[in-house]
Amino acid sequence: MKVVIGRRLGAAALALLFLAAPAAGHAAADPARDPGTVVSNEALPTSAEVAGASGSRQLTYWTEGPRGEAALSTGAVYLPNGTAPAGGWPVISWAHGTTGVGDDCAPALGFDVTSLTRDYVSAWLTRGYAVVATDYVGLGTEGVHAYLHGRSEGRAVIDMVRAAREVTPELSPAWVAVGHSQGGHAAMFAAHEATKYAPELDYRGAVATGTPANLEHLFPLGGPGFPNLGLNGLTAFAAYVVAGLQQARPDLPVDDYLTPRGLELVETAKSMCFLSLHKYAGPIGVGEIISRPLDNELFRSALRDYLAVPTTGYDRPVFIGHGLRDQTVPYPLGAKLAADLQLAGQPVTFRSYDAFHGSSVFEALPDTTAFVRSLFGTA
Missing domain, CATH: 1.10.260 (434 Repressor (Amino-terminal Domain))
Known part of the structure; x- marks a missing residue:
């Protein structure tokens, strides 16, 4: 607990120092606050561990907040068992579903995430992918998390890859965004601008399930x-x-x-x-x-x-999945998103499942696994 509290105070102090800085010191002019720059690298709380990880870390890093300002986010890095392949572990940037908007709800700080989330992250680890998992701005850092603010959530997903690679040499620059529910929304925004926002990375595509669109x-x-x-x-x-x-x-x-x-x-x-x-x-x-x-x-x-998920401008393949029995994000919302993307000629694959909101992410796993493998050229 002392480690978590100390890290929170440190992150808060850094944020306050930034807010107190003159306008000339905006993030664009200060490399120390460049997106993806790590300001804290610590042991992950036991309560944030997942099965199948051979190594894990808790990071605090710079990204973009909901008003376009430099802002801090926390996140976790999970490495699979074994030896990294040539070129490094391929990366899944995981965008989690709704936990809340306050600091106590941040998964990387030890919030007791559901077994579904733990099992899902573990499933990707056992398939040979490293998983990096943002908490989003405001969860564990200064301010209230701007829930479903697409631009800042998407950038936190992208900058989490940058941050993880800064401190983890075993990671490949090749990565895929994967998200469910709130995270599906975030993954779509990450997908929309990943190649132009982070051209130094090798973005391959995205998976979004149970996405609250429209x-x-x-x-x-x-x-x-x-x-x-x-x-x-x-x-x-x-x-x-x-x-x-x-x-x-x-x-x-x-x-x-x-x-x-x-x-x-x-x-x-x-x-x-x-x-x-x-x-x-x-x-x-x-x-x-x-x-x-x-x-x-x-x-x-x-x-x-x-809120609005873009329906044009995607330059890499996107997989969208949705449960027909979803009573949290009704199926028509996801189906309309997919239809709008298809009508706009976007590279989208859409699948529906006889499942509820939470279970749809696992029902889709065989399809999403094949899709991700194809993106990395390992199908």
């Missing part, structure tokens, strides 16, 4: 009396998005659109991890937290900028 079309429908749609965790997810909007867009009058109950729930969401918040928010409907309709150009534009 939410920018749904959120503006919210307002007083919004019905209960029967979706698992909807109110908790909405509270996280609102908290993220407050972080990314302080110019927006977000609080003016929340009821007193909504203000309380969003404030609670900033420190409560997902399972606890899901239970806490269970009886509360989305219509009870919004005081007036969001269907205006101010919020429609802000939500597009914040």
Whole structure:
């Protein structure tokens, strides 16, 4: 615990020093804050270990925050058993699903992630891939995590590869983005700009399952009396998005659109991890937290900028998978994303599975394994 607390204080101090620096010291002018630069390399907490790893580390590194500023993220590096092949271990940059938006919810700091996540990361390790896993900006570092802010999450996924390679010589520059749920959203953004954002790396493609796409079309429908749609965790997810909007867009009058109950729930969401918040928010409907309709150009534009998954501009293959029984991110959202990509002539493969949200990532594993192997030329 002393190690974790010390690292948090150190990361917070570094962030505060950066915020106090003059404008001329922005990240672009200071190599010490270049994206992917490691500021801390420590032992991973036991609670963050996964089976099948022969070595693991906890990193803190520079990336980009939701306002375009230099910001710190934490993450983990897991190496598979055995000797690295010539050229180094091929890399999976894993983007995790929803854990929360507060520091206590960061997987690399020891947050008790689900066995599903542990088993999934282990599955890639046993297949001979190194796994690097970002926590995203604000989880374990200064500020509130801007949940589902696509640009900053995608860059954290890319910069995690840079950071891991800085301290781990066994890693190849060849890498693939893989994410599920929130992480599927992050992986899509990483896929969209990986080659131009990090040209020194060898980005091969991406896998995104259970991806919460097209939410920018749904959120503006919210307002007083919004019905209960029967979706698992909807109110908790909405509270996280609102908290993220407050972080990314302080110019927006977000609080003016929340009821007193909504203000309380969003404030609670900033420190409560997902399972606890899901239970806490269970009886509360989305219509009870919004005081007036969001269907205006101010919020429609802000939500597009914040949430919308790009449907053009991909230069490497992308695999999208979705469960037909998904009650968290309904199947039509993922199917529409895939259809829009296909209509735009993007290099996308889409598969559906007779599975729920959590189980779909494992149902897809045979297909995603074959897909990733083809990207690395080992099929």
